[in-house]
Amino acid sequence: MDVYLPIANLSVNGLYIVLLGGLTGILSGLFGVGGGFLTTPLLIFYGIPPTVAAASAATQVTGASVSGVLAHSRRKGVDYRMGAVLVMGGMIGALIGAVLFSALQSLGQIDVVISILYVLLLGSIGTLMMREAVSALRPGMFGKGPQVRKRRHHPLVASLPYRWRFYASGLYISPLAPLILGMLVGILTMLMGVGGGFLLVPAMLYILGMSGNVVVGTSLFQILFVTMVTTMTHALTTKAVDLVLAALLLLGSVLGAQFGTQIALKARPELLRLALATLVILIALRMLYGLGVQPDEIYTVVPL
Amino acid sequence: MRLAGRLLLLLGAFLALGGALTAPPALAQREPVLVPAVSQSLIEVRQGFTGARLLLYGAVVDPDSGGRAGDYDIVVVLKGPTAPVRIREKERILGIWANAGSSDFRSVPSFFAVASSRPIEKIVDERTAAIYELGTNFIQLSPSGQIDPEEQARFASGLVELRRRQGLYQENPGGVSIAEKVLYQARIDLPSTVTTGSYTAETFAISRGRVVASATARIEVVKAGLEGQVVTAAQRWSFLYGLGAILLSLGMGWLAGRLFART
Numbered sequence: 001m002d003v004y005l006p007i008a009n010l011s012v013n014g015l016y017i018v019l020l021g022g023l024t025g026i027l028s029g030l031f032g033v034g035g036g037f038l039t040t041p042l043l044i045f046y047g048i049p050p051t052v053a054a055a056s057a058a059t060q061v062t063g064a065s066v067s068g069v070l071a072h073s074r075r076k077g078v079d080y081r082m083g084a085v086l087v088m089g090g091m092i093g094a095l096i097g098a099v100l101f102s103a104l105q106s107l108g109q110i111d112v113v114i115s116i117l118y119v120l121l122l123g124s125i126g127t128l129m130m131r132e133a134v135s136a137l138r139p140g141m142f143g144k145g146p147q148v149r150k151r152r153h154h155p156l157v158a159s160l161p162y163r164w165r166f167y168a169s170g171l172y173i174s175p176l177a178p179l180i181l182g183m184l185v186g187i188l189t190m191l192m193g194v195g196g197g198f199l200l201v202p203a204m205l206y207i208l209g210m211s212g213n214v215v216v217g218t219s220l221f222q223i224l225f226v227t228m229v230t231t232m233t234h235a236l237t238t239k240a241v242d243l244v245l246a247a248l249l250l251l252g253s254v255l256g257a258q259f260g261t262q263i264a265l266k267a268r269p270e271l272l273r274l275a276l277a278t279l280v281i282l283i284a285l286r287m288l289y290g291l292g293v294q295p296d297e298i299y300t301v302v303p304l
Numbered sequence: 305m306r307l308a309g310r311l312l313l314l315l316g317a318f319l320a321l322g323g324a325l326t327a328p329p330a331l332a333q334r335e336p337v338l339v340p341a342v343s344q345s346l347i348e349v350r351q352g353f354t355g356a357r358l359l360l361y362g363a364v365v366d367p368d369s370g371g372r373a374g375d376y377d378i379v380v381v382l383k384g385p386t387a388p389v390r391i392r393e394k395e396r397i398l399g400i401w402a403n404a405g406s407s408d409f410r411s412v413p414s415f416f417a418v419a420s421s422r423p424i425e426k427i428v429d430e431r432t433a434a435i436y437e438l439g440t441n442f443i444q445l446s447p448s449g450q451i452d453p454e455e456q457a458r459f460a461s462g463l464v465e466l467r468r469r470q471g472l473y474q475e476n477p478g479g480v481s482i483a484e485k486v487l488y489q490a491r492i493d494l495p496s497t498v499t500t501g502s503y504t505a506e507t508f509a510i511s512r513g514r515v516v517a518s519a520t521a522r523i524e525v526v527k528a529g530l531e532g533q534v535v536t537a538a539q540r541w542s543f544l545y546g547l548g549a550i551l552l553s554l555g556m557g558w559l560a561g562r563l564f565a566r567t
Contacts, residue, residue, distance in 0.1 A: 004353040004496065006531040007538055011354045011496035059549045066557030067564075108392050108403040116400075228550050235546025239538050243549055244531075250553055254560035291400045297469075299462035304388040304408060 007242035008052045014248055016046070021060060021252025028064040028253065029071070029260020030267075031201065031216065031276045036061045036194035036227075037122065037283065039249065048245070050111065054193025055234035055241045058227045060249035061195045064257045065224040071261040072217030079168035079214045083221035085175045086182035086200075090226035093186020098233055101190055108302070114192055118287045121188070125202055126280035133274035169210040169218070177208060182222060189230050195223035198280060216264070336366040336376070338517035340507045345521070347494065348528040355496045358382065360419075361489040364509045364517065376511040377420065377427045378480045379438050380490040382523075384415030384472075385501030388448075391459045407459035410446040414499040415472050419479030419490040428513050436508060436515060440464050440473045471495040500525045 003014035020042055024035025036057045043053035072078055104110040160174035181203055185196035200219045204210045210218070235241045264272065343359035360380050389412045395404035420427060424439050434442045443464070447456045467473040472495065480490040490507075502524055509517040527535050537545045 002352055002354050004349065004351055004531060006527060006534040009497055009499065011352075059553050062550060063553035063557040066554050067561035070558065070561035071564075108390075108406060112400065112402040228554075231549050231553075232543075232546040235538070235549060236542050239542060241538065241546065241549050243534055243538075243545075243552070246549060247552065247556075250556045254557050257557075258560055258564040293401075294396075295394060295401050297466055298394045299459070299466050300392045300394075300403070301412075301463060301466065302390050302392065304390050 003244065003248065005048070005052075005242050005245050007240060008048050008056075008245060010047065012046065012048070012245075017245065017248040018252040021064075021249035022256035023252075024060070024249075025064050025253030025256020025258075026260040026263070027256075027276075027279075028061070028068055028197070028220070029257040029262075030264045030272060031197070031260075035064060035253065036189075037118070037192070037198055037280075040193040041118070041283065041287070043245075049240075050114075051234075051238050051240040052242050052245070055231070055238060056245045056249065057193045058189070058195075058230040058234065059241055059246040060253055062224060062227040062231060063250040064253040065195065065220040065227065067254050067257045068220040068261060069217065069224055071258070072220060076168070077214050077217030078221050079166055079210070079218045080221070081164075082166045082169050082171075082178055082210070082214075083218050085178045086185075086218070086222040087225040089179040089182025089184075090186035090189070090196075090222055091229050093183035093188075094190045094226060094229050094233060095186075096183070097187040097190025098237065100187065102237075112291070115287050115291050117188070117192060119284050119291065121199060122280045122284035122287070125198060126277050126284055128206075129202060129273055129277035130281065133270050133277055136270040137274065166210075168214050169208070171208065171210060173208065181207070182226075185222070186226055189226050190233065193230075195227055197223050198276075212269075336364050336509060336511075336517050338507060338509050338519045339363045339365065340505075340519040340521055342505060342521045342523060345523055347498075347523065347525045349498075349500065349525065350527070350529040350531050353496055353531075355498075356494045358492045358494060358505075358523065359489060360492065360505050360507065360521070361487070362507065362519070363486050364488065365486065375485070376509050376516065377422055378482060378488040378490070379418065379420040379424065379427065379436075379508045379510060380480060380492070381437060381506045381508075382415070382417045382419075382492050382503060383413045383437075383506070384499060384503050384525075386411040386413045388412070389463075391463050393459065393462065405455070405459075407451050407456055408448045409460070409463070410448050412445055412463065413443060414501070415494070415503065416440060416443055416467075417474040417476070417492045419474075419476040419492055421478070421480040421482050421488070423477040424475075427510050428515075432513065432515070436506075438508070440468065440475055443473075470497065472497065494525075498525055500527055 001014040002011050004011045020039060024039045027035040027038065039057040039060060040053050043057065044050050069078060101110065104113050160176045162174050163172050164175045165172050185200050188194060188196050188199065197219050200222060201215055204215045204219060205212065231241060340360065340362035347356050364376060388410045390406050390408050392403040392406045394401045397404065418439055424433055428438060433439055437443055445460055464473055480488055482488045502522060505521045505523060507519050508515050526532065
């Protein structure tokens with residue numbers, strides 16, 4: 001099924017794009033990650049210009065997270081207060097990210113920076129998650145014996161002033177911690193075209209120490225708003241949002257997200273985390289390989 | 305449409321012939337006349353566009369011999385709108401492939417195709433080929449900035465090679481067929497990635513290494529229908545377009561959520 005993408009300026013097989021959207025939709029429903037970390041690189045491999053891929057993936061992530069947020073809020077899995085603080089930070093971060101993006105773009109180093117960021121972030125988070133999941137699944141493997149991890153936040157978080165009560169998360173911490181976290185994720189959203197859920201979810205669990213049952217829903221809530229801001233920023237500055245591409249991705253991902261949420265309710269969380277960790281590590285390795293191996297095209301053309 | 309073009313072409317050829325026959329015989333040898341036509345002068349990029357095949361055809365008529373123009377070759381050059389670009393070159397830095405050097409060119413055509421009846425080097429010498437831009441090596445890219453010529457040539461050939469692999473720069477020796485030494489026909493395939501704008505098709509009749517006749521035709525490539533409207537909206541009404549994209553994603557997500565909640 002040939003579909004012409006007016007902004008990307010090329011013809012693609014629409015079925016592949018819908019399937020890709022479906023895959024990321026399942027991920028978003030399952031893990032509370034937007035799936036942008038998978039969509040953007042795969043779209044680029046498919047031949048879609050990087051800026052169009054990042055901009056349209058942000059639009060898709062909005063759609064995938066809205067159905068996720070709805071599904072999670074029905075079972076009271078969203079801490080709106082925490083979400084609002086994260087969103088505030090995310091918007092500040094998106095603006096900083098936009099400035100960084102254009103600075104790096106004029107230097108011609110945006111692609112390399114994006115790839116290095118992917119390798120570092122996905123690699124380290126994937127490894128951390130993998131260790132957690134494996135030790136939870138096979139107690140005694142690391143010689144520590146069966147261990148019940150006491151949920152608590154990082155000492156640095158505890159040292160910040162002006163504490164607020166976040167009832168749904170079961171926390172009494174300074175709002176500065178989620179604000180800074182949201183800001184960092186916002187910068188990445190703009191730079192990498194990702195929702196940042198793969199960073200947000202572990203940070204909420206291990207740094208903020210949030211209650212596990214609101215992590216996924218709150219992460220999706222933050223992603224929903226930050227990707228809306230990102231879509232608008234791209235529409236106004238790069239003009240790279242391809243509506244046809246976004247609609248195809250959306251079609252797949254909103255359906256996929258529902259399946260993902262259904263599976264998430266039934267499957268064991270440790271197994272899910274192991275699966276996500278494996279996926280994240282695989283993508284990091286693929287990006288690392290891409291950095292080290294001589295690329296197919298040595299030359300790139302940018303309009304002046 | 306195509307039939308009408310053919311009829312017009314034949315009429316043109318006939319008139320040229322007639323003119324040649326009725327005109328008083330000149331002492332000096334006169335140049336042959338090239339009568340060109342294009343299968344489509346407007347290419348519309350709309351939904352389902354996967355590229356287009358362009359036919360450039362016509363006749364070469366010699367006024368002196370009153371018909372066939374003798375042995376000649378036909379070269380057709382189709383050139384897309386030009387734009388200034390910067391070309392970046394990747395190098396291995398600390399084990400990572402990153403952009404290092406760059407070079408600017410002021411007039412890089414977005415599309416460039418040459419079709420000829422025989423390989424170009426057998427038709428003309430290199431100097432003539434360079435003058436008429438008969439080949440992807442001879443595109444006048446107008447380099448700018450202060451970089452030594454050798455480096456510039458490396459960047460230029462890198463660009464040509466890249467665009468050739470993308471199907472945007474083509475060389476097709478044998479892409480022109482000549483029938484009865486009068487009628488010629490050239491095929492050029494445009495990929496779906498073509499940029500919109502004004503394209504020029506130049507046809508050259510070449511005899512004994514010399515361009516004896518040439519003609520130019522214009523082809524417009526435009527985005528039409530919904531595709532055209534999407535592009536216009538994205539460029540002119542950016543805010544509304546962005547809002548539309550957000551509403552579309554919210555609406556689709558919400559709808560899916562509602563549908564699944566009921567089942």
